[in-house]
Amino acid sequence: MQHKQSESSLLLSRDDFRSRVFDRDGERCVICAAPGVDAHHITERRLFPDGGYYLENGATLCADCHLRAEMTTLSCDEIRAAAGITAVVLPPHLYSDARYDKWGNILLPNGTRLRGELFYDGSVQKILGDGSVLGLFTDRVRYPRTYHLPWSPGRSDDDRVLPDTRDFEGQRVIVTVKMDGEQTTMYPDYLHARALEWTGHPSRSWVANLHGQMGWKIPPGWRVCGENIYAAHSIHYRHLRAYFQVFSIWNERNICLGWDETTEWVALLELPSVPVLYDGLWDEVRIRSLAAPTFNGDAMEGYVVRLAAGFPYAAFRHSVAKYVRADHISTRTHWFHGQPVTPNQLQPDASSVAPTDSTVRCVS
Template sequence: MKKYGRTFHLPISPGATSDDKVMSSLDGLAVDDLVVTEKMDGENTTIHAAGTHARSPDSRYHPSRDWLKAFAAGISPQLAEGERIIGENPHARHSVAYDALPSYFLGFAWIIDDRVQAWDPTLARFEELGIHPVPTLCRGPYRASLFEDLARDLDLDRQEGFVARWADAFPESSMPERMGKYVRAGHVQSDIHWMKSELVPNGIDRS
């Protein structure tokens, strides 16, 4: 099982806890082509040639993973060794309630042999595999107030935060410098972990 790397918090992220890692500098994100996507409130999940697994070390059964396992069964045979699709499984409601998701798996990274692929080829690969990507909030050059402006525009009742990353490819080992996340304050609003609660499914857009 290849565990997906950790995404460090941006320095302005109010949702960082004492257990989280925070970027010490934004120098690695000061590039001409930056992609910012919505951070979905779900379970980080990897699909690979041999199946699927969650990032969490907690491997206990949970009904929210049933749909994902069936979905991955149609994707895995199309993947080569060393190829991984990383995404979010928002089937179970955690802290943010979604009422019109396009899918219970939303992809945000395509990795081949420990290299995070560029964003445009990633979207093309998702389309080939029938995977919906996470929403893109903006794309363009880095500027000094970019993250503050994006944070101000968030609907904190409906959005957990955002993730900024290079549009170009980069080694997975460079994630702490090439990616950063902003998470809203007070994100976890329940004392009971979602895996220990009754499954409350988020809504799917069936239009």
């Protein structure tokens, strides 16, 4: 089935959405052919920045089938197939290579599900409980898609860009170096990269050993997200402070800890955080000036901006953004498939696990 992001489809008004969905489906439930009572949003409208009123995101359902769809015992794929919908319309921040339930929770091939941004919403908890599907959820979470800042030049056609920076204005922000490695998430008993399956690879052996030594320190239900930079990707580092550097920690309620609490936890976990370039109130001129060709003697991919305060998973796209330099990707072969593993180098005074305080270039 073809996947389309919402910006490539025609947005309708609420009334037009209902009438056009009913007209297409002959005012009958697409599942059981009973009289239709609801123009159902296949993917929850709250996940869309514009309300999700797209014809391909709607289907006519009767009351019983609508309840099953809300409980997710009737799947999005079943509804689309019954309605003859051949394109999956997704909110722009969701991944096109994943399958989702109604509420934006990722469906895994083994039948389990990952908690999405609406999972802890009270109404969602109730309806999923009514459907007896809460037991299908694991504590694994896929790291969200990070939007580019409006002035970031190093983006591809598939990347997402913030329309503006209003969510940062007037807020204390932290700007960190964007490291060129593999995003890695650690739980007390498991770790994975951006994809949830952990496949053995020489570039991952070091971080897997690190997790084996310290994973027990992570509180139950929490996860530590950082960059595995043991192997050279597009940048061959020669002055690293550590091969794994933390950029966020999430608690059992899927809330990203504030930066000050994060630095306390990295000290407790004896892990380093990514280097900080700026800590202060949002200052676009100053933050734009942080783009530089090098940092600490190595090429610099870019930087990441995040709110200093904590935020829930659902607010990620309003709380974190990145700047990537132009023409960053220089390798022709993906580093994981066929490219020889070349270890990065630590700076002379670094240990395999570096001190926990971050290098700070400028603080306001």
